[in-house]
Amino acid sequence: MRKPSGSADRSDFRQVRLLPQQSQEALALSAEAGWNQTAEDWRIMLQHGSGVGFRNRQGELVASIVSLPYGNVDWIAMLLTRRDSRGAGLGTRLFDIALDTVRKSGRGAALDATPLGKPIYERHGFHSVTVLRRMELRTPAETHGAAHGIQAVEAPHTAALAELDTGVLGLDRRWLIAELVRQPQLVMLTDVSDPDSLLALRRGRIAYQLGPLYAGSPESAMRLTAAAMATSAEQPLFVDVPERQAEYLGRLASLGFREQREFTRMALSHTTCTGRPEAFYAMAGPEFG
Structure with a gap:
């Protein structure tokens, strides 16, 4: 019997x-x-990253954390404790393990925090980088045919996609881009008129996740978004948008998207991620950043 x-x-x-x-x-x-x-x-994260957890006396997995190697930065994600196992400090212990590894290696660390987690991470030396708004579309919006100039990206272009990803985020995620491109249900699009453009759409457990999304302008971001909406088979859709992209957020709201929650992107004080935030319109989900 569980306690x-x-x-x-x-x-x-x-x-x-x-x-x-x-x-x-x-x-x-x-x-x-x-x-x-x-x-x-989870398979992708545990294959390429470092996962640690706790099992109870019955052998059941009840807590987890994952650290993903993004060049000289560890991305920390999936800090979870099962409800019936909370109160024993498992989450605190797992986070301490991840931070100890980071500090011994001299690497940086970053994560996306929920409002509840933000003050905890601040006490460990993390500072806020940006706030992201999760926009959710539950009722399919009407789209008006295929967006002109939007085309699918094929696997042979992985190197160019990874270079764009690194340039925008300032994180080396080449292995992640290679994994995403190989996913059979992934849709990856680009705007032929915008060399800075990339959108990935993948099926999640409860909704499609739109992101990463990079673009040179709100207009290009919206053309890509419209094409993704036409592809999502009338399923719920999540898109996590930096609050600095106010025009894009407003256009999403006009299509029926509503804010569900927020995340705060945080990093340790010595972590450097020199990218191009003006081209960053949506992240790949808090598990991947």
């Missing part, structure tokens, strides 16, 4: 390394929290 929430003790759990073949177990944690990740997202 009531808040009665767990650290001695009830053992620390474990998380492996790609455990992605279905990990999915149960993020699904309980209502998050949008899929088992394939």
Whole structure:
């Protein structure tokens, strides 16, 4: 029988390394929290990153954290504790493990924080970089045919896409772009009139995730968004937008998108990510940044 929430003790759990073949177990944690990740997202993270968790006495996975290598920066994500195992400090312990690894390596660290997590990360030396608004479309909006000049991107162009991604975000995510391009259900688009443009649309557990989205102007961003909406098969759609992109946010609202929640992008004080924020219109989800 499971203990009531808040009665767990650290001695009830053992620390474990998380492996790609455990992605279905990990999915149960993020699904309980209502998050949008899929088992394939977990496989990608655990194959390329470092995952740590805790199992209870019954051998069930009850807590997790993942660190993803983005060049000289570790992206920290998927800090989760199952409801019936909270109160034993598992999340705090996992975050300490991730930070200890970062500090010993001399690397930087960044993450996307919920409002509840933000003050905790601030106490650990993280500072705010930008605020992102999760915009959600539940009722399909009408689209007016294919957007002129929008075309699909094929796998052979992965190197160019990775170069664009690095230039905009200031993070080296070549392995992630290569993984995304190989996903059979992924839609990746570009605006032929905009050399700075890229949009990825992938199926999540509860909604499509639109992002990353890079563009040279709000007009280009909207052309790509309209094309993605026409592709999403009338399913719910999430797009996480930096608040500095006020014009794009306004246009999304006019199409029926509503703000669901916010994230704060945060980084340790010594972390440097020199990119081009003016071209950054949407992230790839808080798991990937």
